[in-house]
Amino acid sequence: MIKTIKSYFFWTHPRGSFHYDVMVTFILLFIFITPQIWNYGEKTAMGSQKVPQVMVEGDGGRGLIFTVHASDVHQKDGEESLKPALHRAIHPLVGDAVLITNYEPVKNVQGNITDYRVWAHR
Numbered sequence: 512m513i514k515t516i517k518s519y520f521f522w523t524h525p526r527g528s529f530h531y532d533v534m535v536t537f538i539l540l541f542i543f544i545t546p547q548i549w550n551y552g553e554k555t556a557m558g559s560q561k562v563p564q565v566m567v568e569g570d571g572g573r574g575l576i577f578t579v580h581a582s583d584v585h586q587k588d589g590e591e592s593l594k595p596a597l598h599r600a601i602h603p604l605v606g607d608a609v610l611i612t613n614y615e616p617v618k619n620v621q622g623n624i625t626d627y628r629v630w631a632h633r
Contacts (some may be wrong), residue, residue: 574632
C-alpha cells in the first residue's frame with residue numbers, strides 16, 4: 512500500500528496504465544470539485560464595484576464621445592473640477608490611456624442634470 516502511494520506521489524507509472532488513469536482522474540476531480548466546496552477567497556472585479564453604464568460614440572476620427580449618467584459621477588470632497596470624477600466614471604471602460612478634452616451637462620425639461628457628455632481622445 513505504501514509502495515503504491517509512493518509511486519503515485521513520484522508519478523512513476525507509464526502513460527495509459529490503470530494507475531496513471533487513476534492519478535489523472537484524482538487531479539481532474541480536485542480541479543473541478545474543490546472550487547464548489549472550498550472558499551479560495553477570490554473576488555470578481557465586477558462584484559467588488561459598480562461599473563457605470565456609459566454610452567460611447569465615435570467623434571469622426573477625432574476621438575470618442577462618452578455619455579455618462581449623472582448618478583454614476585461621484586465627486587470627492589475638495590474636488591473643484593468635475594473632470595476627475597468623469598474620468599473615474601469612464602476609467603473602467605478605457606483605462607488611463609484617455610484624455611478628456613471637453614465635457615458638458617445634459618439637462619432634462621425641468622432643468623435637472625441627467626447625463627454628462629464627455630469628449631476624449633487617446
